Amino acid sequence: xxxxxxxxxxxxxxxxxxxxxxxxxxxxxxxxxxxxxxxxxxxxxxxxxxxxxxxxxxxxxxxxxxxxxxxxxxxxxxxxxxxxxxxxxxxxxxxxxxxxxxxxxxxxxxxxxxxxxxxxxxxxxxxxxxxxxxxxxxxxxxxxxxxxxxxxxxxxxxxxxxxxxxxxxxxxxxxxxxxxxxxxxxxxxxxxxxxxxxxxxxxxxxxxxxxxxxxxxxxxxxxxxxxxxxxxxxxxxxxxxxxxxxxxxxxxxxxxxxxxxxxxxxxxxxxxxxxxxxxxxxxxxxxxxxxxxxxxxxxxxxxxxxxxxxxxxxxxxxxxx
Amino acid sequence: xxxxxxxxxxxxxxxxxxxxxxxxxxxxxxxxxxxxxxxxxxxxxxxxxxxxxxxxxxxxxxxxxxxxxxxxxxxxxxxxxxxxxxxxxxxxxxxxxxxxxxxxxxxxxxxxxxxxxxxxxxxxxxxxxxxxxxxxxxxxxxxxxxxxxxxxxxxxxxxxxxxxxxxxxxxxxxxxxxxxxxxxxxxxxxxxxxxxxxxxxxxxxxxxxxxxxxxxxxxxxxxxxxxxxxxxxxxxxxxxxxxxxxxxxxxxxxxxxxxxxxxxxxxxxxxxxxxxxxxxxxxxxxxxxxxxxxxxxxxxxxxxxxxxxxxxxxxxxxxxxxxxxxxxxxxxxxxxxxxxxxxxxxxxxxxxxxxxxxxxxxxxxxxxxxxxxxxxxxxxxxxxxxxxxxxxxxxxxxxxxxxxxxxxxxxxxxxxxxxxxxxxxxxxxxxxxxxxxxxxxx
Numbered sequence: 001x002x003x004x005x006x007x008x009x010x011x012x013x014x015x016x017x018x019x020x021x022x023x024x025x026x027x028x029x030x031x032x033x034x035x036x037x038x039x040x041x042x043x044x045x046x047x048x049x050x051x052x053x054x055x056x057x058x059x060x061x062x063x064x065x066x067x068x069x070x071x072x073x074x075x076x077x078x079x080x081x082x083x084x085x086x087x088x089x090x091x092x093x094x095x096x097x098x099x100x101x102x103x104x105x106x107x108x109x110x111x112x113x114x115x116x117x118x119x120x121x122x123x124x125x126x127x128x129x130x131x132x133x134x135x136x137x138x139x140x141x142x143x144x145x146x147x148x149x150x151x152x153x154x155x156x157x158x159x160x161x162x163x164x165x166x167x168x169x170x171x172x173x174x175x176x177x178x179x180x181x182x183x184x185x186x187x188x189x190x191x192x193x194x195x196x197x198x199x200x201x202x203x204x205x206x207x208x209x210x211x212x213x214x215x216x217x218x219x220x221x222x223x224x225x226x227x228x229x230x231x232x233x234x235x236x237x238x239x240x241x242x243x244x245x246x247x248x249x250x251x252x253x254x255x256x257x258x259x260x261x262x263x264x265x266x267x268x269x270x271x272x273x274x275x276x277x278x279x280x281x282x283x284x285x286x287x288x289x290x291x292x293x294x295x296x297x298x299x300x301x302x303x304x305x306x307x308x309x310x311x312x313x314x315x316x317x318x319x320x321x
Numbered sequence: 322x323x324x325x326x327x328x329x330x331x332x333x334x335x336x337x338x339x340x341x342x343x344x345x346x347x348x349x350x351x352x353x354x355x356x357x358x359x360x361x362x363x364x365x366x367x368x369x370x371x372x373x374x375x376x377x378x379x380x381x382x383x384x385x386x387x388x389x390x391x392x393x394x395x396x397x398x399x400x401x402x403x404x405x406x407x408x409x410x411x412x413x414x415x416x417x418x419x420x421x422x423x424x425x426x427x428x429x430x431x432x433x434x435x436x437x438x439x440x441x442x443x444x445x446x447x448x449x450x451x452x453x454x455x456x457x458x459x460x461x462x463x464x465x466x467x468x469x470x471x472x473x474x475x476x477x478x479x480x481x482x483x484x485x486x487x488x489x490x491x492x493x494x495x496x497x498x499x500x501x502x503x504x505x506x507x508x509x510x511x512x513x514x515x516x517x518x519x520x521x522x523x524x525x526x527x528x529x530x531x532x533x534x535x536x537x538x539x540x541x542x543x544x545x546x547x548x549x550x551x552x553x554x555x556x557x558x559x560x561x562x563x564x565x566x567x568x569x570x571x572x573x574x575x576x577x578x579x580x581x582x583x584x585x586x587x588x589x590x591x592x593x594x595x596x597x598x599x600x601x602x603x604x605x606x607x608x609x610x611x612x613x614x615x616x617x618x619x620x621x622x623x624x625x626x627x628x629x630x631x632x633x634x635x636x637x638x639x640x641x642x643x644x645x646x647x648x649x650x651x652x653x654x655x656x657x658x659x660x661x662x663x664x665x666x667x668x669x670x671x672x673x674x675x676x677x678x679x680x681x682x683x684x685x686x687x688x689x690x691x692x693x694x695x696x697x698x699x700x701x702x703x704x705x706x707x708x709x710x711x712x713x714x715x716x717x718x719x720x721x722x723x724x725x726x727x728x729x730x731x732x733x734x735x736x737x738x739x740x741x742x743x744x745x746x747x748x749x750x751x752x753x754x755x756x757x758x759x760x761x762x763x
Contacts, residue, residue: 074408075646076430093750154589159580162513181581183735267524270583270734272727287525288719289400289425 067295078292085296092284094272102276105191105262106255112195113251114244117202122232124203125210135207142201150264153193154180180266183273190274193261198254202247209243210236245316252312253305277301351649358389359653362403363417363678367394370676375417378678381669382660388653390415400425407431412645414654417678420453420641420711421718423463427456428716433646435461439655442663442684450683453711454641457550457760463641466661467670467679469605470705471534471635474612476600477622479506479514488627491538491567494601498577501600516577518599520590521733526722527586528729532568533636534603537710538629539564543725544713544751551762552715554751556725556744563630565732566740573736583734594621605638606701610675623697625704637709639680668692681705720754 043050068085070078089095124135141149156164157179169175179189217235226234237244259278262268268275268283281301285294361379365371372394379390395402399418403426406412412431426432435454437443443451443464454463473494475487480497483504488494498516500506507514521528529543536542541561544552555561572578579585579593591608593599595615602608603626612621626633642661644654660666664687670679671692681702682689689702712718728747732738755761 072404073429074404075410075412093753154581154584160513178580180584181734183731263524266584267522269523269727269730271731271738283723286401287723288717289404289429291401291404 064295065299067292068299069296070292072291072295081292085292086300088290088293089281089284089297089300092280094275095277095280097272098268098275098277098280101187101274102256102258102278104187105194105258105276106252108188108191109194109198109258110248110251110255112191113198113202114247116195116199117247118206118240120199120203121206121210122236125207135204139200139204141197141199142204144197146197146260147264149193149197150261153189153196154265157181157189180274181270183271186266186270186273190262190265193265194258197261198251202251205243205247206240209240213239245312249309249312252308256301256305256308351647353651354649355652356388357650357653358391359415359648359650359657360391360393360413361415361417361657362393362395362399362413364396364399364419365394365678366396369394370673371678374670374673374676374678377672377676378661378666378670381666382657385660385665386656388650388656390657403431404429410647412647414645414648414650415657416643416645417466417640418643420463420465420639423454423456423641423643423714424716424718426643427462431643431646432462433644433648433651433654435464435644435658436655437461440464440659440662442659445664445684445686446662447683447685447706449637449709449711450639453637453639453714455714457713457715459550463643464658464662465639465641465683466667468637468639468681468683468705468709469607470637470681470701470709471603471605471626472623472701472704473626474594474602474604474608474621474623476501476506476594476597476620478620479600480622482506482508487622487624490627491629494627495567495571495575495577498571498601499575502575502577506600507597513598515579515593515599516575516601517571517579518590518594518602519572519578519582520585520587521578521582521730522584522586523723523726523730524586526719526726528583528733529722529726530636531603532564532725532729533712534626534634535568535629536561536564537634537636538626538631539567540629540631541565543721544715544755546713547762550760552713552755552760553762554748554755556728556747556751557741560630562741562744565729565744568729569732569736569740572733578733583730603635606680606698609695609697623700625700625708633704633708634710635704635708637705637711639683640678715755715760716758720757721751724750724754 067078069080069082071081071084072078120138124131124138144152158164158166159176159178159181160166161170161176163176165179166176169177177185180186213236217239218231221231221235257278258276259282262274262276262279263282266274268279277297278301281294281297285291285297361375363371363375365375372392375392375394379392382388382390393413400422403412403416407429416426418426423432446465447468450465450468451461453465454461456462473488475497479501480487483500483506485497485500486493488497501514501516503512505512505514519531521531533543539560541558541564542555545555547553556565572582579590579599582590585593590599590602591611594602595612606623609623626635642658644651644658648654661670662684664684667679667682667684667687668691671677671682671689681698685706690696690699712722715721725747728743732740732743752761
């Protein structure tokens with residue numbers, strides 16, 4: 001509320017000083033700029049932030065793009081190699097599989113997180129004080145460092161009958177499963193770990209979104225004789241539309257850049273069954289000390305993320321129209 | 322309309338240019354100053370015992386020669402940080418890093434050639450140690466200062482309980498692994514022990530690193546030199562195939578390798594040995610202090626690896642002294658390298674119970690038992706001299722190690738795969754790697 005009230009007046013004083021609207025009489029412009037100070041005053045205020053951005057974001061990004069076209073050997077001098085680095089990444093053994101695995105993992109984790117997150121949010125919506133404790137407990141996986149999460153799941157995924165999850169499976173008469181150690185189950189196991197970690201984050205955002213759904217609609221639906229499931233289907237989910245789209249973008253970006261949990265749990269193994277784009281780039285670029293190749297991989301991933309984000313935006317805009 | 326934008330951008334650009342000018346260009350031949358302090362980088366944990374030991378060695382060098390050394394310990398992203406210094410054309414004078422880094426550092430032009438005539442003690446270095454510091458073109462670009470080799474650690478109490486003797490052949494090795502798996506050596510009534518502890522993750526090429534101890538003993542090889550610095554892949558030779566099959570059977574048929582091995586690097590594998598889940602482990606001497614503390618000195622023993630189909634060759638590794646290019650004190654660099662490999666430097670580097678940087682001496686005139694009376698160290702030292710073999714110094718060894726690790730990992734993880742077909746695939750990949758590095762034999 002307060003932000004909305006403040007914004008128009010702030011715009012009113014700053015914006016014209018940067019770009020005076022065309023066609024305004026010259027006299028009024030000079031008077032106006034005298035009141036607002038020199039034209040460069042806003043730049044001066046922006047300068048600290050801009051310089052920081054320039055040094056820590058834009059220059060490194062430009063460097064990475066340059067490096068992606070070079071054979072990087074700082075001491076001898078970098079050599080231009082054209083698109084060789086891109087060719088190395090794109091034709092490397094297993095790139096196509098890695099790209100496919102990344103998509104599978106991204107789709108699986110995103111769906112799992114959204115579904116589980118929504119379910120948790122619906123279960124935990126409400127004002128009761130006890131719910132706060134449970135919500136915090138449910139949120140814990142998000143704040144635990146990923147290295148700890150990976151170690152925890154490695155223990156839970158112990159591939160013999162006395163392993164934690166395997167002993168549970170044993171109770172219902174199945175298993176033992178190899179989990180991350182078996183090429184056939186490793187991908188699903190990593191996905192479950194990712195969902196376990198990501199779902200509570202989605203839950204929190206859903207909870208915030210649920211608060212903004214008009215209570216009156218629920219009551220109206222109830223009066224109309226809608227069942228509980230129908231209320232969720234026709235009131236809650238449409239009401240959470242914007243939340244869904246933001247979570248979808250965040251999750252998709254996170255999904256494409258998935259690295260740490262894969263690196264720590266399997267490093268792309270066994271038998272390359274969990275190799276994703278980031279672990280492949282890490283191997284080709286950093287472990288082999290070929291920074292140009294690493295940069296090329298990073299640029300490719302950046303482009304993919306950009307395309308995805310733009311697509312989701314377009315899709316959303318069309319949906320809104 | 323655009324003017325403010327342009328000027329704003331202009332201010333920022335000039336700010337960038339001004340700071341950009343501060344790095345000074347440096348030629349490859351810097352002006353020499355024999356009194357300039359030497360800057361030394363070592364890949365070890367900052368503040369850890371490794372750093373303290375390096376400072377001690379640098380202290381000994383200062384006392385012997387009067388030249389100053391400034392030690393910097395870096396562990397994470399060591400290579401990247403070195404690249405940053407390379408970009409500034411201002412490398413440290415000396416780098417102590419892994420032997421296998423020679424190819425990468427040399428091909429990046431970071432190293433200067435070492436003139437062995439100026440290093441008096443170089444004549445005392447073991448033959449294979451000296452060879453490990455030669456680049457693919459046969460020139461000396463590194464000097465080993467510390468060596469390691471692999472030996473077999475066995476749970477002594479388990480072996481005695483089952484009435485076995487230390488294995489002398491591969492058959493006995495496999496039999497012991499099987500017995501440790503099936504015969505409940507810890508006597509808890511449960512089938513929860515395994516023979517061999519093996520880190521077979523693809524991370525940093527662990528699977529390949531571990532398997533080299535078996536591959537070489539069988540007479541196989543990852544790549545074979547075919548003269549004039551050219552190599553050809555050799556994972557499909559009968560010897561290599563046999564070694565892979567034998568090792569794979571340990572895991573797939575006998576189930577004698579710890580479960581989960583294919584996603585384990587060394588830390589969790591060490592834990593299986595410490596926790597009494599595994600009874601045999603092929604590793605270097607650096608784990609002795611740790612296992613003495615966690616497991617107890619009396620619980621395990623160190624024996625040489627049994628003779629394989631060919632011999633008892635094991636993987637040798639270690640650290641090398643690298644003299645970096647562009648130094649303004651080349652005389653100082655030579656002096657430090659000479660001190661590090663001299664009998665005095667080697668003995669000083671071995672002192673201490675945890676904080677030592679010389680694992681096994683590379684200097685033939687140094688008897689390890691004069692510094693470390695524990696006979697297990699002598700065992701390791703003898704194995705290194707007699708059977709230690711380094712990875713070849715090709716321009717970049719990492720891709721070879723990664724690629725082979727992936728195949729070994731796959732073969733142990735999925736027992737349904739066809740060994741021959743998978744190794745054929747591997748050879749094709751290795752050929753591509755060698756071609757890319759320009760060292761493939763036609």
